[in-house]
Amino acid sequence: MPEKKKIRVIVVDDSALVRSLLAEIINRQPDMECVGTANDPLIAREMIRERNPDVITLDVEMPRMDGIDFLERLMRLRPMPVVMVSTLTQRGAEVTIRALELGAVDFVAKPRVGLASGINALADEIVEKIRIAAASHVHRIVAKAAARAAASAHAAAAAGPASAAPAPPLGRISTEKLIAIGASTGGTEAIKEVLLPMPADAPAIVITQHMPPGFTTSFAARLDSLCRIRVKEAENGERILPGHAYIAPGGKQFRVARSGANYVAVVDDGPPVNRHKPSVEVLFKSVAAAAGPNAYGIMLTGMGNDGAAAMREMKDAGAYNYVQDESTCVVFGMPREAIAHGAADEVLPLPQITPALLARLRSSTERLHHRI
Template sequence: MKKIRIVVVDDSALVRSLLAGIINRQPDMECVGAAHDPLIAREMIRELNPDVITLDIEMPRMDGIDFLGRLMRLRPMPVVMISTLTERGAEVTMKALELGAVDFVSKPRMGVADGLNELSTQIVEKIRIAANAHIRRLGPQVAAANPDKAPEARVPVTLLGRVSTEKLVFIGASTGGTEAIKEVLTPLPADFPAIVITQHMPPGFTTSFAARLNSLCRIAVREAVNGERILPGHAYLAPGGKQFRVDRSGANYVAVVEDGEPVNRHKPSVEVLFRSGAKVAGRNAFGIMLTGMGNDGAKAMREMKDAGSYNFVQDEASCVVFGMPKEAIAHGAADEVLPLKDIAGALIAKLNASADRFRV
């Protein structure tokens, strides 16, 4: 069996040793090198040609973000970030995902040895996913982009007019989803119907993710708050570590955020959100399944379709990981399977068509 070959990059000798030990205990993995800074890592990558690297953020001589940007422009490869869970760490991790990192693991600040060993299952799972992910070269315009400037929309910004406030868009994503969600949301006009989103993400990171999206989008993006009314022109993101669903209160949609059990091993779970869409929105719902590993949300997306929703699924070629979309297609949940860049335009066109019928 061909083993996944990994280079570990971290300035801590303890962390390098712990990660190497976790990796080498797996029958399908091998740590072929460990570097304490990116310049040494660069030479190791040239010499050893690994399948995946794990990368720390704060390191001497060159930080992990600068190194990642250069790596993804010149020699794109699967990268799993090892980031400390702090406010700055969360913001920088969002930047790493934008630059092309496949996923991240939250490195504990205290009790590193015990903490990393407790995370060993998560670490090796994310390395396996990364080894099979679709990696694309980072264009220089992305690396040099002003993070505070919204990108140009790829579809015409067409105001939707008086679309019924009953319309509601449900989005689910996992690995690779932070950039995919951004790609869908940034072209949307400010008067767009309400959007509810579940992205698999742990506590501490969704606040930064929502703030990042809010700075780029015409619609307002925020973490969902339990009991709040869901309004047009807004997107609501499931808080990390909580379950998020939609309910009705009279004529209004409201957010339900609760500390429920994991579903399909996830919390938040796409299954929970999409099942509520089938129950409370029916034919007024639109579903979107984006890149991600596993099958979370596939059955519930079919329930949405059976209840009358219209569903878009991201195609294999544009996915980082074609897991959740593949399962949604297999369950017969997709009305259209599209490249990521085409989903926003198709959604706007479908809503405009429904608005015309609504006016008639």
């Protein structure tokens, strides 16, 4: 039986210590090897040409050309799986969100102090994310996203300013309607694509994206600046309102509860579920109980099975569920598991999920008007 090909990794970081630590962690794995290290992107560019890696780990802040500029050029000229190495700072979080927008598969947040011990403590997470990145569909997703962006830019140019008209309002819709979204690897961009077309009067939206503390704050702020609805991190005890999206804070569990006629956010320090905190399972299970047939579930790209069983609970409680299809997923793990659990009502390419959901909401509004 032929030996399985190892995952070839290039480490790009301006810190000699970080390069050495990452190379050592990678080379300890039987299924991967570090085929080169570079202290800046210009050296990395030549190394990528010569050594043809499967995955790059890329520092966010570097001399001569920062990681974001390099990533933007790389994704335009030679799309490939990239895992960002970020700092646990607000600036690091903001830059990392930008990197994910540009096509990075995932990121690892390195500590600001105790670098050697901190990175070694992250060894399992680092190699898991490299494996996921190596198996991801970055080339295909980046190419499709570029084609969609070009098509929409062309359509906007042809149609003139009217093409930027806001999405038509949904009109009179029950405040009991609730949309729940779960995602992991590749999810930041997928969530953005789901939220951008939402009209300002969309039902309340609750979201769990696997992300560490600090980064969800920057993620919510970025979405809030782009969307017609308000987007924020969920806070314990706050009322969940239409026209708003609430993101589970990193490192906390987020669920929905009923308080009379209202939904309220419950954010606590509960244990990890399916190894995740926040966990999609926790959110979806609470939505099944609190919203039942008034809920709509959306499962997006991600590794593993978090949320699949609870999404089936949502369906059994009367919710209507959308699952992202394999062709548009960065990683078809969580969606595949949701489908396997019989949780999906519709399996759709990412760009079709929001239009399908809005059409369903509008038809329910029309039915309500006819009854009135």
